[in-house]
Amino acid sequence: MDLLVIFLLVFILLILLSQDRQRKKIRQQIFELANNTLELTPEEFFEMRNKSFGGRGRALYSNNYNFAGVYILYNKSKDLYYVGQGKKVLNRVNDHFTGKGNGDVYADYKYGDDWTIKMIALENCGFNTLNELERYAIETYASYERGYNKNRGNT
Structure with missing residues (x-):
């Protein structure tokens, strides 16, 4: 009986170690994806957004540059x-800095906090x-526990 308990404890420990390694691997993948993207300030984002596309007054990203991510x-x-x-990730980012997204994010932006934006495209990211x-x-x-x-x- 004692041998069975020891075996079960070792088995559970191995499963937990495997899950921990998998989480670390995924975290590293997310960090690498984020670090290989352009980092913008909200002001740089708005400048990009406000440039007209083809002289027709549409936002630069309106049709050609918006992506799932x-x-x-x-x-x-x-x-x-x-x-x-x-x-359309660019639209969602715009929402947060114009008061149509997370209210706490907008309030802190509006009151002068310093922000950066990174975006990861779903396409070819491995997820x-x-x-x-x-x-x-x-x-x-x-960002759930401390953000x-x-x-x-979403599930």
């Missing part, structure tokens, strides 16, 4: 993150769905 908003002043997703990518990014940046996210991501 995840965005990581970082409040440098408070060391807090917000992670979100969108089928199958926006929900999966977002969920792991929220976990990686601890602006109010849930752990």
